[in-house]
Amino acid sequence: MKQSETKAPGMIWSMLQCKCPHCRRGDMFKAANPYKLKSTLEMHKHCPVCGTDFEPEVGFYFGTGYVSYGLCIALTVASFLFCLTTFGFSIKDNSLFYWLGGNVLMLIVLQPVIMRLSRVIWLSFFTKYESKEIAWKHSKHRN
Numbered sequence: 001m002k003q004s005e006t007k008a009p010g011m012i013w014s015m016l017q018c019k020c021p022h023c024r025r026g027d028m029f030k031a032a033n034p035y036k037l038k039s040t041l042e043m044h045k046h047c048p049v050c051g052t053d054f055e056p057e058v059g060f061y062f063g064t065g066y067v068s069y070g071l072c073i074a075l076t077v078a079s080f081l082f083c084l085t086t087f088g089f090s091i092k093d094n095s096l097f098y099w100l101g102g103n104v105l106m107l108i109v110l111q112p113v114i115m116r117l118s119r120v121i122w123l124s125f126f127t128k129y130e131s132k133e134i135a136w137k138h139s140k141h142r143n
């Protein structure tokens with residue numbers, strides 16, 4: 001067995017790739033590109049690798065609003081600190097308003113990615129990671 005097959009995928013990396021939080025290998029979303037806006041939130045019903053149910057109950061993803069809000073705040077703080085340390089702000093010019101406009105634009109452009117990440121993070125709150133072998137053993141019982 002190769003080293004890459006035995007090593008567990010990292011949590012952050014698998015979240016950024018929108019992988020199933022249970023096995024960290026199966027894709028959660030049908031389209032790989034989040035900017036195909038018609039299919040941004042189209043998800044598989046079950047994980048194609050381990051069979052984990054991606055919608056445990058009706059309305060499960062209503063809670064993603066909290067995660068999305070947190071991500072937007074984190075991005076806003078990060079962009080503020082970046083602009084503060086790179087360009088600096090002054091009350092004598094419009095630099096604060098340029099940052100505000102740029103930040104709003106950034107959040108709008110990143111919205112499809114933020115929505116997907118929110119779903120992955122929200123599902124991972126309620127799903128425990130299991131290694132490939134255990135996850136596959138469980139999937140046999142489901143099918």
Ligand SMILES: [Zn+2]
Nearest residue numbers: 020023047050
């Ligand atoms: Zn899975």
